[in-house]
Amino acid sequence: MNILEIKNLVKDFGGLRAVDTLSLSIEEGQILGLIGPNGAGKSTAFNCIAGVYPPTGGDIYFAGEKINRSKPWNLCKKGLARTFQIVKPFSSKSVLYNVMVGSFVTTDKTSVAKEKALNVLRLLQFEDKKDERAGNLTIAERKRLEIARALATEPKLLLFDEVMAGLRPAEVDEMVQIIQNLRHQGITIFVIEHIMRAIMALSDRIVVIHFGKKIAEGSPQEVASDENVIKAYLGDEYVVS
Amino acid sequence: MTRQNINRFALILVGVVAFGLPLVLRSPTYLHILILLYLYAYLTSSWNLVGGFAGVLPLGHSAFIGIGAYASTILSLQYGISPWIGMIVGGILAAIVGILIGFPTFKMRGAYFALATIAFGEGIRVMVENVDNLGPLKINGPRGLQIPPTNIGFGNYMFAGKEPYYYIILVMLLGILAITYFISRSKLGYYLNAGGEEPEAAMALGVNVARAKLIAMAMSSFFTALAGTFYAQFTLYIHPKSVISLDFSFEIAFIALIGGRGSIAGPVLGALLLRPVSDFSRIYFGSTLPGLHLIIFGTVLILVMIFQPRGLQEPLTRAYNRLLDKIFGGTEQKEITHEYS
Numbered sequence: 167m168n169i170l171e172i173k174n175l176v177k178d179f180g181g182l183r184a185v186d187t188l189s190l191s192i193e194e195g196q197i198l199g200l201i202g203p204n205g206a207g208k209s210t211a212f213n214c215i216a217g218v219y220p221p222t223g224g225d226i227y228f229a230g231e232k233i234n235r236s237k238p239w240n241l242c243k244k245g246l247a248r249t250f251q252i253v254k255p256f257s258s259k260s261v262l263y264n265v266m267v268g269s270f271v272t273t274d275k276t277s278v279a280k281e282k283a284l285n286v287l288r289l290l291q292f293e294d295k296k297d298e299r300a301g302n303l304t305i306a307e308r309k310r311l312e313i314a315r316a317l318a319t320e321p322k323l324l325l326f327d328e329v330m331a332g333l334r335p336a337e338v339d340e341m342v343q344i345i346q347n348l349r350h351q352g353i354t355i356f357v358i359e360h361i362m363r364a365i366m367a368l369s370d371r372i373v374v375i376h377f378g379k380k381i382a383e384g385s386p387q388e389v390a391s392d393e394n395v396i397k398a399y400l401g402d403e404y405v406v407s
Numbered sequence: 408m409t410r411q412n413i414n415r416f417a418l419i420l421v422g423v424v425a426f427g428l429p430l431v432l433r434s435p436t437y438l439h440i441l442i443l444l445y446l447y448a449y450l451t452s453s454w455n456l457v458g459g460f461a462g463v464l465p466l467g468h469s470a471f472i473g474i475g476a477y478a479s480t481i482l483s484l485q486y487g488i489s490p491w492i493g494m495i496v497g498g499i500l501a502a503i504v505g506i507l508i509g510f511p512t513f514k515m516r517g518a519y520f521a522l523a524t525i526a527f528g529e530g531i532r533v534m535v536e537n538v539d540n541l542g543p544l545k546i547n548g549p550r551g552l553q554i555p556p557t558n559i560g561f562g563n564y565m566f567a568g569k570e571p572y573y574y575i576i577l578v579m580l581l582g583i584l585a586i587t588y589f590i591s592r593s594k595l596g597y598y599l600n601a602g603g604e605e606p607e608a609a610m611a612l613g614v615n616v617a618r619a620k621l622i623a624m625a626m627s628s629f630f631t632a633l634a635g636t637f638y639a640q641f642t643l644y645i646h647p648k649s650v651i652s653l654d655f656s657f658e659i660a661f662i663a664l665i666g667g668r669g670s671i672a673g674p675v676l677g678a679l680l681l682r683p684v685s686d687f688s689r690i691y692f693g694s695t696l697p698g699l700h701l702i703i704f705g706t707v708l709i710l711v712m713i714f715q716p717r718g719l720q721e722p723l724t725r726a727y728n729r730l731l732d733k734i735f736g737g738t739e740q741k742e743i744t745h746e747y748s
């Protein structure tokens with residue numbers, strides 16, 4: 167079954183068409199990668215799916231239900247969680263506090279929320295930082311906090327927007343490992359990433375967009391050798407011979 | 408003795424002193440000053456539910472004081488209803504008005520929200536000043552309403568001495584502090600803090616930020632209005648400039664910002680520090696320099712914002728913890744102050 171299905175999604179910002187008749191779908195339990203040059207419209211597509219922007223056109227289905235005009239918090243309660251490319255921690259609060267905000271989706275009790283949040287932190291090997299002020303974390307830790315908070319909402323589908331940007335190679339490997347673990351727990355993952363090594367290793371399939379339009383789709387190998395993709399990334403003059 | 412016991416002991420000590428003070432302190436002037444101090448600590452704690460936890464800066468809370476004061480006073484003067492019941496009616500009325508004000512304004516950011524709430528507060532004052540009768544209700548415009556001190560007794564919320572008022576406002580203060588404590592540790596508290604700090608992230612984590620803020624606003628308005636009834640019964644004379652004045656709204660915000668908004672102790676600390684300044688500048692310079700306390704507040708606020716942007720509760724909490732560290736040799740785990748405060 168397709169947990170997420172997008173049909174002809176369009177998003178305009180004034181005169182700018184950031185996402186252009188984009189269609190794609192993700193099967194339950196899979197990892198789908200979304201790549202494209204800077205400004206291609208990847209984050210905008212995520213924001214439409216997560217309910218931040220109402221789409222200008224097209225339809226979005228989550229677990230078979232049309233969610234075009236759903237609010238972000240309702241989508242989250244239904245099992246759709248996301249991280250932000252520009253991390254947004256609750257800076258004055260502890261790591262544990264941050265994660266507990268997510269845990270409260272599935273409980274009203276503070277003690278239960280705390281227990282659930284601690285479990286998530288343990289899973290992400292982040293427990294030692296639980297009392298740290300979120301504002302004092304390093305960039306790698308902030309990315310991890312984004313994931314921890316999203317995970318605490320107990321999602322079925324996770325949207326990761328560049329959770330590896332700014333990480334050192336060793337940290338990237340660790341993050342790849344974490345995402346693979348999440349998939350093995352049955353969570354479907356839709357991931358935007360610029361680090362090719364990571365996205366190639368992770369994705370079952372990859373969708374490539376350029377100026378908001380889909381220009382290629384397929385397995386990592388197919389996409390990597392696609393002529394349109396190479397052109398989009400390197401420019402027209404670098405045509406492969 | 409463990410650390411937790413020390414904290415409990417300190418709290419009990421403060422409570423005993425507060426309840427015992429009127430037995431030692433016989434001067435009505437000092438009791439009056441203390442009553443106002445508690446009143447402001449109570450008002451600021453009520454304000455804190457939305458101004459502290461929800462991260463906005465409401466500057467029109469005097470409107471709710473006015474609603475509480477007028478509701479209970481009109482009901483008791485014209486219909487003979489006990490102010491205790493009128494107090495609840497005023498609270499509910501204020502909660503409804505609070506939601507109506509919050510609905511359009513919570514989408515505004517920063518200064519715009521503050522300005523909009525000032526406008527609402529002032530708008531309500533001007534309206535009351537210009538209305539003598541609202542249907543069957545006698546409001547009496549700028550002249551206000553006088554409560555004749557004829558029916559003294561608990562049921563009528565009216566007493567001859569100051570002591571009963573002292574104990575009523577003290578109990579109210581302890582009540583609001585307990586409520587604040589529980590909210591700050593509840594789901595609502597987490598949601599308010601999250602929504603105030605990073606609304607987009609909060610929404611993505613399942614928080615209906617607008618709804619949480621409206622709930623906080625309704626509670627804040629309700630509790631603020633209860634203080635309006637107290638003020639009316641304490642002074643026995645209300646008029647628009649006394650109960651719906653910007654002075655009230657501003658002094659509450661000053662106390663909160665200087666003491667530390669969003670913390671439980673902040674409003675009490677702020678009131679402890681600022682109320683004496685207010686009172687003494689009014690007593691000694693009231694005729695020569697009537698606005699002196701506001702100038703002092705402004706100066707203190709600037710200094711606090713530069714050196715302790717999270718209010719004076721933060722360094723004081725730290726100093727207190729360090730003191731306990733010294734006593735216990737720092738063996739026990741440090742309390743994480745930023746988790747809740």
Ligand SMILES: Nc1ncnc2c1ncn2[C@@H]1O[C@H](COP(=O)(O)OP(=O)(O)OP(=O)(O)O)[C@@H](O)[C@H]1O
Nearest residue numbers: 179182184202203204205206207208209210211251
């Ligand atoms: N809120 C907005 N208002 C106006 N224009 C926007 C807005 N958000 C994005 N855009 C524009 O839409 C286009 C797509 O932006 P988007 O952030 O989706 O790209 P992206 O693929 O995520 O890029 P990157 O890899 O740099 O993160 C860009 O031209 C951007 O300037």
Ligand SMILES: [Mg+2]
Nearest residue numbers: 208209210251
């Ligand atoms: Mg992006």
